[in-house]
Amino acid sequence: MTLTSSLKAGFAAGTLLALTGASALAQAAAAAPVPNKGDTAWMLVASALVLMMSIPGLALFYGGLVRTKNMLSVLTQVFAIVSIVAILWVLYGYSLAFTNGGGLNDYIGGFGKAFLKGVDPAAVAATFSNGVVIPELVYMVFQMTFACITPALIVGAFAERMKFSALVVFMVLWVTFIYLPIAHMVWYWAGPDAIADAAKALAAATDGAAKKVAQAKLDEVVADAGLIYKWGALDFAGGTVVHINAGIAGLVGCVVLGKRVGYGKELMSPHSLTMTMIGASLLWVGWFGFNAGSNLEANGTTALAFVNTMVASAAGAVAWLFVEWGAKGKPSLLGMVSGAVAGLVAVTPASGFAGPMGSIILGLVVGGACFFFCSTVKNALGYDDTLDVFGIHCVGGIIGAIATGILVSPSMGGVGLVDYIAKPGEAAPGDYVMATQVFNQIKAVLLTLVWSGVGSLILYKIVDATIGLRVTQEQEREGLDIAEHGERAYNY
Amino acid sequence: MTLTSSLKAGFAAGTLLALTGASALAQAAAAAPVPNKGDTAWMLVASALVLMMSIPGLALFYGGLVRTKNMLSVLTQVFAIVSIVAILWVLYGYSLAFTNGGGLNDYIGGFGKAFLKGVDPAAVAATFSNGVVIPELVYMVFQMTFACITPALIVGAFAERMKFSALVVFMVLWVTFIYLPIAHMVWYWAGPDAIADAAKALAAATDGAAKKVAQAKLDEVVADAGLIYKWGALDFAGGTVVHINAGIAGLVGCVVLGKRVGYGKELMSPHSLTMTMIGASLLWVGWFGFNAGSNLEANGTTALAFVNTMVASAAGAVAWLFVEWGAKGKPSLLGMVSGAVAGLVAVTPASGFAGPMGSIILGLVVGGACFFFCSTVKNALGYDDTLDVFGIHCVGGIIGAIATGILVSPSMGGVGLVDYIAKPGEAAPGDYVMATQVFNQIKAVLLTLVWSGVGSLILYKIVDATIGLRVTQEQEREGLDIAEHGERAYNY
Amino acid sequence: MTLTSSLKAGFAAGTLLALTGASALAQAAAAAPVPNKGDTAWMLVASALVLMMSIPGLALFYGGLVRTKNMLSVLTQVFAIVSIVAILWVLYGYSLAFTNGGGLNDYIGGFGKAFLKGVDPAAVAATFSNGVVIPELVYMVFQMTFACITPALIVGAFAERMKFSALVVFMVLWVTFIYLPIAHMVWYWAGPDAIADAAKALAAATDGAAKKVAQAKLDEVVADAGLIYKWGALDFAGGTVVHINAGIAGLVGCVVLGKRVGYGKELMSPHSLTMTMIGASLLWVGWFGFNAGSNLEANGTTALAFVNTMVASAAGAVAWLFVEWGAKGKPSLLGMVSGAVAGLVAVTPASGFAGPMGSIILGLVVGGACFFFCSTVKNALGYDDTLDVFGIHCVGGIIGAIATGILVSPSMGGVGLVDYIAKPGEAAPGDYVMATQVFNQIKAVLLTLVWSGVGSLILYKIVDATIGLRVTQEQEREGLDIAEHGERAYNY
Amino acid sequence: MKIVMAIIKPFKLEEVRDALTAIGVHGLTVTEVKGYGRQKGHTEIYRGAEYAVSFLPKLKIEVAVATDLVTKVIDAITAAAKTGQIGDGKIFVFPIEQAVRIRTGERDVDAL
Amino acid sequence: MKIVMAIIKPFKLEEVRDALTAIGVHGLTVTEVKGYGRQKGHTEIYRGAEYAVSFLPKLKIEVAVATDLVTKVIDAITAAAKTGQIGDGKIFVFPIEQAVRIRTGERDVDAL
Amino acid sequence: MKIVMAIIKPFKLEEVRDALTAIGVHGLTVTEVKGYGRQKGHTEIYRGAEYAVSFLPKLKIEVAVATDLVTKVIDAITAAAKTGQIGDGKIFVFPIEQAVRIRTGERDVDAL
């Protein structure tokens, strides 16, 4: 997405808005589009909801699952990551993710908007609809919350044993070298209006020469996007960028750090499933901002993403609940909420593309699959992914990312693909071939797995060599709360 | 409410919206109304808020009040109900509640929208204002959250002793045979535009024949509504459908299941009033979505419902706090939050009709009344309604439902009734007679009490005969968390 | 702000809204502006968010920091204050704060809107943009939530020792005699349209006489504002009204009540930093409603306030985290969340005026400053401000209030001042002189400190003389939960 | 003097307390403990991991009494705490040499 | 050797600990307990239900000392834990036959 | 009969339990306690305030056994609970005069 126009005087914006409908009538496409306040209101709320997902949502979901002596360390890690990344995002994160990176544009953006240069109250950002824009500051902060939660997801994998200093350094590096490139590759594009303008210019072009120029311009605009975006891979709200990305980084992390002291021998039951349930619930509620917010405006498609989020989560919960009930003899709360999260993870890339029935099926599938993975495969492989970051976020993310290629199909009740060029200025249905789409999805998944897997491994090694990743055995026994933070989570 | 129109191309909607004002100007009523993004944004948020009411809100409010050994079972029950009902709602719930049920239309809808047939991103639903619609998917999911929380309210009555398997089966039956019919009877109608069109046609009709046809058509449209709606009973956000409905089902349930082991003899103090307070607060916050969201758009009336919700809750809290302080000698947190919930329950049916001062009085009355009921009447009657589902939701709901008939009166600062036919296309003030209105309210209350009371009794008996409702005494002693779910809520 | 117009028929509003753009075109200024549904939606959400800040947010942030035996008393105090103030606000609070107070108008409003007289669903309130209004009921309830949280902030200062009855009486007095006047002095003004109309009339005036009359009228309109507002002091969301105001009242309170029994001798570690973290997170999330909501509409400036809130909080958290890490050897959760709150406090008055980079710097500064104050200065002075209400809210508030005068400068990336008269009907840039602005800010800070400091002292003394402020030593030892409320927060 | 220490099932506390007051014993001290013995525990499952929990919640009651009361106390506790199922618990009798009431400094039997 | 066990009011812990260190006792074990005795409890009200809570929070302190130190320890505890109000608690003295320091295997007095 | 009471480090519970079952002791009672002794505690900092926490979490294990088993029990516990670092804990042996199994009324050794 790009900054498509800039009106002066933020204060005046209000007045201008009142004229939207009218002016649009009057000068049609000519006038630079101004934000609709309904869209702005929705995106502000969505951003707040995504922040709530990380704090307190994710922090509690994770924290409840560790032992009392490590509760506070988990809360601290999540809260610190959110705070630090928010700053980085303003300094250079947003710019590197969402501007044209020149020669490296396939992989990463540039520094054009570092320190939010030019991102003032009057700047607007494109959406997925022609002629619909939102204040760029809202777009920026909405994306910020995604950058804040993704690294926080990773901490679950090596919870209860990582050094706080190492964690801070690792996360700064990870966001910079793993998250920003992936986000750019998947989500950066020129936006519908830029394409429409170029396409119109082409249509308007009369003689051959003009046509050639216009065609070149159009190609350039279309080519102004990240690599994975250009592959045609779909990721509505972050299946690759957020979940697969964090999930694989977590797996590598827990393997590099090694198992917890006493793993497999000592009782390590969750210290408060109450907190985990609160966290899961807030994740669910916040996820509406995450998925439906990713539509960047408040329309019927937003409602669709909202509904898909609701039902996929419910289906995931129901699936895990009953499958575990059958397999282990008892229906568990932890299982059910894990299933809900798995459902949310899986529907993330599909939320704006699939239909409600498709999302229910996706949720049922992923609920069962993740249960099987976490309860069987994981034990077989024997790594210590403390909170199943891989088993839920990566496995669920992969299933969702690939399923998106199928569920988007109108034949499956999906919304189909969009073609912004066919009828410049309108979103025309694009032609969809399931095999191709699924293939594109798989390519996106693989690139993410490799980039994040290998990249994270390198970063872990660097931090280990310099600071050391893990606390001493005594500290681990005492618990990170006292050892690392000099506090206790509870003093009843 | 009905699907009044269907535009193609969900994506295009965005662009179309920008023209609202204008097109409305241009072709007046002719053009099919399109959703206002402000309304859509608000209703999306409202839906998320209502989900937050159940999870974590209600789950914590209830969970905090049980003993530690049963905490997890309460959380599991609420979360499971929400997840299961969400799926049912998509499969057939929404259709049975909000479509025309043909011959049975007085009592229940049909299967026309089962599996959300036709409910695509472009489908719109009517509101209470002529010419104002919202995406039907939003309306559907907003109503879904109501269907999710209502059965969850019931679990408080027989908490700490019901078998989980029995609970799941009972709830599926209850939603199908009790909730859906009541929701249809109270809330299903043709919508303002359908009525306006028919009324205009009548006005336009010239010769007698045409008049007769048009009149018939109008009668038909007006008659296309649920039984209680046609009685003229008012229920803005669910006093009958949600609270009385769940409250009476709870009472019947706790009587059928019998008292908890040790009830009256052993100490059964709430294990965490902290959780109960968190739950009550989130219920309060979420209730804005519940009540103000029930206006289906974002205008002055929505603001009124919001304000009424705020002050009735505050008044209920203050009333219980001080009455208990006087009667028992100490002001208690549990009392105050119970009063807040009682106030919210009572104002639910009145929220869009009463004035702020009327809502304050309602809150004060219900706060005192419910305190008296829970602390005196209940003990006198001697049934074991674990968390006072009846004493707060049913008693508070009845007071609110009847008071609505009074507080809607303009003379009491209420907004009065609306007549959609007098001036087709506009909401004209209808003629209000307090006695009639109160009588209609009472009829609605009685039908709900009977339908849900008798219906639930039958369902409990069926489940008891087949699966058995209650756990063994040993399991009850051990606690449902370990016995039923194989987990503990806390491992400090 | 004032009631600028009143359309009849709340229900009809819906339809009217659809015509906004158009009618605005048609009859320009002539037509009374109607609310934009996007603004209404946003302000409804903002109000709910601010309520969530107090309950459960603030209650948990504070409650987690006290000892188990006093947890419930803190929750009760916060919840009770919110409930009571909500009622007062409807009865007379809103009117005294936001209407013209005649002769006393510099200091306080009148009773014109007592019992919300005339504040019906059709009444609208001005915003900061010409021609943009919102339903007055929304404005009223948004402001109500501010009045609810401010006194609740004070309880942290004398937590664990104040008598509940005394607290209730004190808070009622405090809101009436301290909060309402300050709110009126800082925030009450005639609104942009009133000014624009008067200015246009002046411009239109032809002969001298008319000019004189018009000029007089304009002067009157401009003069129709609170004292501090007229001084030209800026306070976007309540640095003076909320934080300095509550902070100084807290300091006076903890000095008047004296130290807790065992203070300095016994271990008084926070009973649940988990609750404190949840509270801090909800404060952060809710604060978006507090700050961005204070723009009263949903536009680019709202987005700016949102972003500033996000980054200042993050910067405050990061600052305290690292400074404490350096100074005390360990990075603590409590430190980090305290820093986040300090950042939020400081950015409150600046949120709609500063730029993101300015807010980051502000957050960094205040994070370090408050750490120093709470960990060093406080101990040096030796008063027992239980939860550092002064050290964070007052100190942070003062830093923020003064910094606002600097950060608003366009040269610092701020938005600059607005002149509503220069170009009637538009918000023109006003002329800004840093020295003058900072001076105005300081004057506002001082007046608030004196008014609230002295006023609170008097009120404490009155309550102490009549009811007595403090519980007995035995009750304090036993804990306020049992002694004052007859309940325990936990029964594990 | 002796101290009679009993390990009982938690929900039996009230009954035991009443039984003791009935025979004139008006003081006791209770401790929450976890017991391991014949009574089998349960299994807890958290996602992949299954834990066999063999320590069960019990209450430890300590009653200091004059020697001649010991038998009555034992009988009272046994009667009140018995359910007949495995896990009812044990009673142990310790000799004590001194007892002091802190408030008054009273000694031995007077201190009880 | 003896074990001196004292039941005290929770907020007295620090003072007792200091009193003991003052007389050269550098080790003790503390347990949270609930006590029932002369000191009257309080009533808790939860909506309809009223509960008379007669078990009050106390701390149990156990100190193993050489026999000759017992009196000094008793005096130290009594002095430090006393408030003069009902509920100050009790002190009981148990004989012990052996003591072992796990780390070193040292026995008896050396183990303390 | 004796009661062997041991104060150990919390994470050693499983090992000690296994060591005891290994020598045929199938019952014990565990209490969470806080210990004060040579092992130094840690400092907790909450905003301004710094607290030196000298009471550390420990577990108290009580095992009633026939007199002849005492030595084996002591050795088993010592072996299992030892880490060699300060704070490993203590073992104390109390004489007991009677033991009763509440369920059956069995006495003394049969009651264990």
Ligand SMILES: Nc1ncnc2c1ncn2[C@@H]1O[C@H](COP(=O)(O)OP(=O)(O)O)[C@@H](O)[C@H]1O
């Ligand atoms: N040898 C022992 N020493 C100390 N406590 C014991 C011993 N044996 C059993 N207990 C305690 O008694 C409780 C009940 O014992 P158990 O063998 O389970 O059933 P029963 O009391 O019917 O024999 C155990 O949970 C434990 O707390």
Ligand SMILES: Nc1ncnc2c1ncn2[C@@H]1O[C@H](COP(=O)(O)OP(=O)(O)O)[C@@H](O)[C@H]1O
């Ligand atoms: N006979 C007893 N056996 C064991 N503990 C006792 C006994 N009597 C009292 N206690 C303990 O001592 C505490 C204080 O006793 P109480 O009678 O309340 O006051 P006082 O110590 O002034 O006599 C009680 O709470 C209880 O824990």
Ligand SMILES: Nc1ncnc2c1ncn2[C@@H]1O[C@H](COP(=O)(O)OP(=O)(O)O)[C@@H](O)[C@H]1O
């Ligand atoms: N004199 C004592 N009486 C009772 N318990 C003691 C005594 N001395 C130590 N303890 C208990 O033993 C634990 C370990 O003792 P400590 O001196 O810290 O290390 P070590 O066991 O290596 O000597 C203490 O935490 C305390 O619980």
